[in-house]
Amino acid sequence: MNTRYLFKHSARQLACVATLLAALSMAATIYAQTGTEISGTVSDEQGAKVQSAEVRLRSRGGLQLSTTTDQNGAFAFTGLNPREYLLEVKANGFSSYTASEISLVRGQSRKLSIQLRVAALSESVVITATGTPQRVDEVAKVVSVYDAQQIESRHLLQLTEVLRGTPGVRIQQQGSPGALATVRLRGLRTFDTAVLLDGLRVRDASDINGSAASLFTDLVPTNFERVEVLRGSGSSIYGTNAIGGVVNLVPLTGAGRPHFEAGFEGGSLTTFRERFHGAGGDNRAGFSFALNRIDVRKGIDGSDQYGNTVGAGRVQFHPTQSIMIAANVYGTISNARTNDSPFALPAAFNSAERFPRAIPSVNFQPDFDNPDQGRRNRLLVGSIRVSQEVNEKVCYAVAYQRVAANRRNYNGPNINLAFQSFYPFGDFEFINVTKGTTDTLDARVQIAFSRANETMVGFEFERESLFQLSLPSFSAFNNTTDRQRTFAVFAQNQLSLFEDRLQFSAGVRGQFFKVSAADRPGFLAGISTENSITGDGAVAYFIRSTNTKLRAHAGNGFRAPSLFERFGAGTFPGAGLSRFGDPTLKAEQSLSVDGGIDQRLAQDRLLLGFTYFYTRLQRTIVFTGFLNDPLGLGRFSGYVNQPGGLSRGVEALADTAPWKGGSIRASYTFTNSDRATVSGGLVREYVIPRHQVGFSINQRRGPFLMNLDVNHTGDYVAPVFENNFPFRMAELTFSGYTKADLFGSYERRVSEGVTAVFFGGGENLLNQTYYENGFRAPGILGRAGVNLRF
Numbered sequence: 002m003n004t005r006y007l008f009k010h011s012a013r014q015l016a017c018v019a020t021l022l023a024a025l026s027m028a029a030t031i032y033a034q035t036g037t038e039i040s041g042t043v044s045d046e047q048g049a050k051v052q053s054a055e056v057r058l059r060s061r062g063g064l065q066l067s068t069t070t071d072q073n074g075a076f077a078f079t080g081l082n083p084r085e086y087l088l089e090v091k092a093n094g095f096s097s098y099t100a101s102e103i104s105l106v107r108g109q110s111r112k113l114s115i116q117l118r119v120a121a122l123s124e125s126v127v128i129t130a131t132g133t134p135q136r137v138d139e140v141a142k143v144v145s146v147y148d149a150q151q152i153e154s155r156h157l158l159q160l161t162e163v164l165r166g167t168p169g170v171r172i173q174q175q176g177s178p179g180a181l182a183t184v185r186l187r188g189l190r191t192f193d194t195a196v197l198l199d200g201l202r203v204r205d206a207s208d209i210n211g212s213a214a215s216l217f218t219d220l221v222p223t224n225f226e227r228v229e230v231l232r233g234s235g236s237s238i239y240g241t242n243a244i245g246g247v248v249n250l251v252p253l254t255g256a257g258r259p260h261f262e263a264g265f266e267g268g269s270l271t272t273f274r275e276r277f278h279g280a281g282g283d284n285r286a287g288f289s290f291a292l293n294r295i296d297v298r299k300g301i302d303g304s305d306q307y308g309n310t311v312g313a314g315r316v317q318f319h320p321t322q323s324i325m326i327a328a329n330v331y332g333t334i335s336n337a338r339t340n341d342s343p344f345a346l347p348a349a350f351n352s353a354e355r356f357p358r359a360i361p362s363v364n365f366q367p368d369f370d371n372p373d374q375g376r377r378n379r380l381l382v383g384s385i386r387v388s389q390e391v392n393e394k395v396c397y398a399v400a401y402q403r404v405a406a407n408r409r410n411y412n413g414p415n416i417n418l419a420f421q422s423f424y425p426f427g428d429f430e431f432i433n434v435t436k437g438t439t440d441t442l443d444a445r446v447q448i449a450f451s452r453a454n455e456t457m458v459g460f461e462f463e464r465e466s467l468f469q470l471s472l473p474s475f476s477a478f479n480n481t482t483d484r485q486r487t488f489a490v491f492a493q494n495q496l497s498l499f500e501d502r503l504q505f506s507a508g509v510r511g512q513f514f515k516v517s518a519a520d521r522p523g524f525l526a527g528i529s530t531e532n533s534i535t536g537d538g539a540v541a542y543f544i545r546s547t548n549t550k551l552r553a554h555a556g557n558g559f560r561a562p563s564l565f566e567r568f569g570a571g572t573f574p575g576a577g578l579s580r581f582g583d584p585t586l587k588a589e590q591s592l593s594v595d596g597g598i599d600q601r602l603a604q605d606r607l608l609l610g611f612t613y614f615y616t617r618l619q620r621t622i623v624f625t626g627f628l629n630d631p632l633g634l635g636r637f638s639g640y641v642n643q644p645g646g647l648s649r650g651v652e653a654l655a656d657t658a659p660w661k662g663g664s665i666r667a668s669y670t671f672t673n674s675d676r677a678t679v680s681g682g683l684v685r686e687y688v689i690p691r692h693q694v695g696f697s698i699n700q701r702r703g704p705f706l707m708n709l710d711v712n713h714t715g716d717y718v719a720p721v722f723e724n725n726f727p728f729r730m731a732e733l734t735f736s737g738y739t740k741a742d743l744f745g746s747y748e749r750r751v752s753e754g755v756t757a758v759f760f761g762g763g764e765n766l767l768n769q770t771y772y773e774n775g776f777r778a779p780g781i782l783g784r785a786g787v788n789l790r791f
Contacts, residue, residue: 444460
């Protein structure tokens with residue numbers, strides 16, 4: 002059989018497949034256009050029609066349609082496929098509403114009458130728990146949701162502050178805005194949290210741990226429909242880094258006539274923010290975009306300047322009602338002046354206590370200004386997804402995403418003369434550049450065997466690269482690029498029994514690695530990396546007579562070795578003759594379980610939740626120091642696999658809407674987290690407090706809106722290093738603190754098409770002085786501004 006014949010034969014096969022797919026798509030479109038529709042009206046508790054309410058229709062397969070109600074409160078979705086749908090309705094001043102699952106058969110029309118309530122708990126659709134849309138009260142896993150209205154009422158500058166107060170979430174802001182911000186879930190590490198944009202993983206391939214930890218500082222809550230926080234393992238669906246949980250950023254889908262918003266605000270630390278936002282759309286197409294600029298001209302010490310420009314956008318197009326094409330983009334460009342790190346003073350090593358109380362200027366020196374040290378970060382995330390409902394049983398989605406991160410850390414010759422005696426070797430000039438790119442292709446098919454049984458299967462291909470450049474360089478490996486490819490297959494089954502009272506989901510994922518280094522010396526050239534298999538299961542049972550949900554979740558998490566951990570090179574004297582990474586590292590592995598109860602009371606105005614959680618890090622990747630390679634290859638061994646620590650605790654939540662226009666949320670988290678030592682023992686984990694308490698109250702009364710957040714963080718232990726030989730480490734207990742933030746706004750119609758929102762408030766109203774890992778936090782901060790909607 003010759004080559005020409007093979008080519009012609011293959012070409013005919015491809016043509017046949019393409020023709021068959023086109024025919025299926027046409028058949029699906031004709032099949033849908035048979036009068037199958039959902040329509041209805043939206044009114045308030047007095048029966049008045051609600052105009053311009055956002056109505057979103059979602060299928061279990063991920064298809065999403067959006068519209069707004071007209072002047073009569075009416076909406077309609079036509080030409081639908083016969084299958085199961087979720088309907089979500091949101092309007093300013095009302096609690097969000099989600100209709101119970103709507104079943105459509107071929108040719109059927111459903112008419113709904115929806116009443117929005119002012120005093121009720123918001124009902125939301127979430128995706129993060131299982132990868133498919135579900136009502137929040139259906140999920141068997143623990144998920145917290147913050148919608149755009151909640152985020153806007155708090156007037157927050159950073160995404161990390163949105164998450165503060167969430168049960169099980171530890172937030173650190175190490176200095177003024179623009180300084181390092183971190184997120185830890187359930188007592189675990191900074192890199193155990195996966196970040197998603199519209200369900201696709203976002204991480205920095207140039208980060209030491211290959212995580213999203215380096216990105217959190219510059220992430221701004223803009224152009225998001227909501228933020229979902231899944232606590233507990235999510236690796237079977239979302240892959241690497243989802244050991245502690247997942248933060249999913251859901252972009253805003255534009256609906257209704259085109260509308261825009263422009264705003265300006267200013268405040269303490271000579272802080273300014275300007276922003277511009279727009280959105281609009283109908284059943285066929287939609288768009289949304291946002292531009293946001295933050296400037297901090299004077300930080301805590303008067304010279305910690307920070308600037309961050311953020312742009313985000315989404316477009317969505319429906320060639321037919323059964324096909325959706327959506328594209329998202331999110332990017333940041335920031336420049337920040339950074340301080341020199343805190344360091345331990347001699348008194349820190351003279352105490353008889355195991356973890357002495359941290360006292361500034363006594364046993365540790367807080368961070369201090371360095372005139373010409375800083376960082377420049379750039380992040381660009383772009384994705385496109387094509388989804389189609391082939392028929393009422395089968396749907397699929399194919400998505401591609403690229404994440405490009407560019408970080409530049411630098412330091413010049415100038416020093417802070419007030420601290421010149423603390424520089425043991427003088428100020429060290431350097432430029433360090435890292436560039437990480439990640440390309441991800443994700444494809445999945447969802448099959449509904451019956452109304453009660455759905456299965457999703459998929460595959461993921463990911464290609465990542467790391468570029469490293471250091472000036473000056475003390476390594477033989479500089480200006481190099483290393484690469485890693487990952488292939489994964491995964492599947493999940495969701496089952497509903499006993500009239501949906503019993504919900505069950507089970508998933509499995511296989512992850513396979515292939516690395517390509519700038520150098521593979523000696524025996525390393527013939528060694529392959531080890532693959533990773535993870536599983537996940539969750540169950541929930543609803544007792545409808547008492548409005549009670551019992552739930553449990555168990556699963557494995559994993560974190561793939563980062564490119565730096567595999568191929569990192571020394572960037573300082575004495576450690577740079579060769580690489581200290583190890584290409585043969587195994588992926589980190591964890592086992593986590595949680596279980597609890599959710600109870601709704603007082604006619605759905607009160608939700609009480611309680612969860613016990615436990616996570617064991619069965620295998621980790623740790624840095625053991627720069628020791629000569631035991632195999633005598635002249636390499637420095639820095640990263641090795643060893644057993645890790647464990648974390649366990651409880652989360653309690655109370656969420657209530659006790660009166661008209663008001664909502665109150667309170668939470669308590671107890672965490673007992675231990676890390677593993679080199680000898681195999683367990684000691685108290687750094688940075689994680691035993692106790693955290695959160696309280697939030699939101700009140701809307703006519704044109705006035707007020708939001709108060711009070712969050713208490715208990716004592717915790719953190720390491721502080723000595724800045725002179727022998728560079729010892731002191732373990733100090735840093736005092737807890739209470740952070741209170743209050744913002745209020747007043748809304749006024751300026752003209753027929755223009756509304757002005759005046760707002761003001763402050764952060765850390767108690768003006769508490771506290772230190773995060775030795776970095777001084779800002780005192781009381783005030784901000785005020787105005788937004789114009791038109």
